[in-house]
Amino acid sequence: MPVWFSPGRVNLIGEHTDYNGGRVLPIAMDLGTTFQVDLIRDASLRICSQRYDEQVVLPLEGPYRARGHWQDYFAGVLHALAAAPSTGLSITVSSNLPQGGGLSSSASLTMGFAMLLNEAWELGKSRLELAHVAQRAENELVGVDCGILDPFAVAMGRSGQAIALDCRSFRWHYVEFPEGHEVVVINSLVKRELTDSEYNTRRQECARAVELINHERSIQCLGDLAAMDLDTISSLNGNPVALRRARHVVEENARVDRAVSALQSGDMGAFGEELLASHASLARDYQVSCAELDFLVETASGQPGVCGAKMTGGGFGGCVVAVARTDAVAPLVEELGARYDSRFGIQAHFHSCRPGDGVKRLQ
Numbered sequence: 001m002p003v004w005f006s007p008g009r010v011n012l013i014g015e016h017t018d019y020n021g022g023r024v025l026p027i028a029m030d031l032g033t034t035f036q037v038d039l040i041r042d043a044s045l046r047i048c049s050q051r052y053d054e055q056v057v058l059p060l061e062g063p064y065r066a067r068g069h070w071q072d073y074f075a076g077v078l079h080a081l082a083a084a085p086s087t088g089l090s091i092t093v094s095s096n097l098p099q100g101g102g103l104s105s106s107a108s109l110t111m112g113f114a115m116l117l118n119e120a121w122e123l124g125k126s127r128l129e130l131a132h133v134a135q136r137a138e139n140e141l142v143g144v145d146c147g148i149l150d151p152f153a154v155a156m157g158r159s160g161q162a163i164a165l166d167c168r169s170f171r172w173h174y175v176e177f178p179e180g181h182e183v184v185v186i187n188s189l190v191k192r193e194l195t196d197s198e199y200n201t202r203r204q205e206c207a208r209a210v211e212l213i214n215h216e217r218s219i220q221c222l223g224d225l226a227a228m229d230l231d232t233i234s235s236l237n238g239n240p241v242a243l244r245r246a247r248h249v250v251e252e253n254a255r256v257d258r259a260v261s262a263l264q265s266g267d268m269g270a271f272g273e274e275l276l277a278s279h280a281s282l283a284r285d286y287q288v289s290c291a292e293l294d295f296l297v298e299t300a301s302g303q304p305g306v307c308g309a310k311m312t313g314g315g316f317g318g319c320v321v322a323v324a325r326t327d328a329v330a331p332l333v334e335e336l337g338a339r340y341d342s343r344f345g346i347q348a349h350f351h352s353c354r355p356g357d358g359v360k361r362l363q
């Protein structure tokens with residue numbers, strides 16, 4: 001009986017740049033989704049979710065429709081894959097990722113499912129092709145307009161390495177994550193209720209900025225602009241929202257490049273500075289943070305041995321990522337946990353890890 005593990009992801013820096021043809025620096029983590037797969041004789045897929053304590057049965061061939069139910073993630077993959085199925089499967093799914101915590105529990109699910117189907121039905125698709133399938137599953141059937149960041153990180157993660165990806169060219173390379181440091185994920189436990197609607201609004205605002213810029217300069221996406229270009233574009237002057245969104249994306253791309261260089265040269269102080277600047281820009285210009293995330297970032301970054309911190313993922317709640325020396329993690333958890341509790345009356349959840357592998361078959 002094959003067993004697959006599909007991780008969640010933490011984006012270290014490069015937030016809200018993926019759908020703007022920009023750059024990102026995620027890792028795959030050690031929490032994720034596990035799939036136990038059995039071949040069955042029926043021409044169907046039986047999917048049992050331990051989280052929901054519920055089983056659904058999907059036909060092997062479509063058309064598939066959205067039903068506003070967790071099965072949509074699976075139906076979305078089947079829809080985007082449009083494969084010729086060779087056998088029925090029974091799949092039991094369990095996860096230790098917090099749902100709606102900004103660690104991409106959804107891409108963990110869709111990417112893991114796509115990978116196991118690829119093997120069971122001998123489809124011969126590459127990990128990159130399957131990452132696009134997982135993205136389309138969410139875009140076309142679940143109805144979330146997310147970018148490639150999450151499925152890519154889940155597909156391509158590698159132990160001990162971060163992934164520097166250019167979402168325009170799809171060129172990527174691995175960057176060693178230094179020994180003696182950990183990625184600390186802090187779940188604010190603030191529910192990201194606005195995420196889907198505000199996320200789609202941000203995408204529209206960026207598209208509007210591109211439209212305005214095109215009155216003066218021919219670009220396809222905000223990722224085409226260099227930082228200094230922005231000051232010379234007068235068509236954004238009358239539109240402060242478009243200007244702020246564009247400024248975040250353009251400057252965030254430059255921050256990713258500097259963060260990658262800092263990581264490569266082991267300058268964790270410089271790396272942490274880029275994380276903090278990223279968070280400030282996400283709060284001020286992109287306006288996707290909230291009081292709880294700001295507090296966690298500010299307090300974490302003042303603790304000894306912490307290089308830097310920022311929100312991770314879509315925002316409006318969810319998680320903060322801090323990068324810290326291994327020996328600083330336990331005191332950070334204690335101090336930050338206590339301060340957050342006394343300020344907001346919430347006991348944040350902490351999880352510390354190093355970069356892990358992408359989706360893999362365990363047995």
Ligand code: GLA
Nearest residue numbers: 015016146147148149313314
């Ligand atoms: C969510 C989306 C990603 C990306 C991030 C923000 O996680 O799924 O595609 O846009 O937000 O960086």
